[in-house]
Amino acid sequence: MLRLSKLADYATVVLVRLGVRGDLATAASLAQETGVPEPTVAKLLKGLAAGGLVVSYRGARGGYRLAEALKDISVARVITVVDGPICVTACCDGKECAHGETCGLSGQWDMVNGAVRQALETITLADMANPDLKFDPSSATSAEATMHRPEKQGGCHAGCVGNP
Amino acid sequence: MLRLSKLADYATVVLVRLGVRGDLATAASLAQETGVPEPTVAKLLKGLAAGGLVVSYRGARGGYRLAEALKDISVARVITVVDGPICVTACCDGKECAHGETCGLSGQWDMVNGAVRQALETITLADMANPDLKFDPSSATSAEATMHRPEKQGGCHAGCVGNP
DNA sequence: TTAATTTAAGACCCTACTGGTCCCCATTCA
């Protein structure tokens, strides 16, 4: 599925929200506005602060603020901060595993990782916040028969928050 | 983590193996050569056959053969067949969820999905099989502080098969 | 100085998915 973790998804939503507001916001208010559960938002913002994407202010009247403008934060960076390096497999960035020679693809996955990474670096949070920018579906691959389990519909989990 | 499923990883390994051999191969022999457990290879090949990537021959002296040349199969296609459409979130290809307006990013993820998809379409299995093609790490993003759990080292799961 | 507000840090649990196995049936060839 090449699925993003929910946390990374939520992080994008929260960061964009923080960006369009511009001012200081508490975890509680962000949770309310985005629909993400409050404890989750708190946990998320802690990590984002550690990663340098937001700045935290403790104490009464405290909260969080974006460390940089939306246009200066790429989606790749958000994912990296929340989920760690963008690697589609565990064999990542030349870090060969003990069985590298067995699979015959040792090191080759870095090509894939690099391509994905570069693609995600070209998209900024400002792009995500801009409703005029939509993906052109004409360049999308046509649907093919797949062997994956039938998608549990209605379970729109991430990006669209606020659902159970 | 934006991690590929192990199955998709295995599929790539098996397909490349099938490609460099060229001739008909049984699930058992492929399992032995790649180190992937045999029942898993069998399950995998069933799906790949349904997806049109391999052709199956039943009965004694049966087996599997690549449906197309390695250079004509993109990594994106393998992933699509094994794991389903390449969508980093559940909001995919205009399929908005019930809470689309809540998160404020309804539809915007398609931009990300499209970018990733296009990146993966440029890489073929022939590229994966070619050890001369290595990713240039100079274009990789520098490591940043991350909030993700400490990577359990030694757990090289996929791409490098044959480990517990 | 004290109380209220808010983040920081960590422990903990539960659900769901992934991945792996097994079984029986259908098909083909010797």
Next chain:
DNA sequence: TGAATGGGGACCAGTAGGGTCTTAAATTAA
């Protein structure tokens, strides 16, 4: 006819993602 091989399921278990809770620390306002 029997052996070999794929086809199509069902089924189970380990894991980790993600959500919650609790306590501590910092800052501000009254």
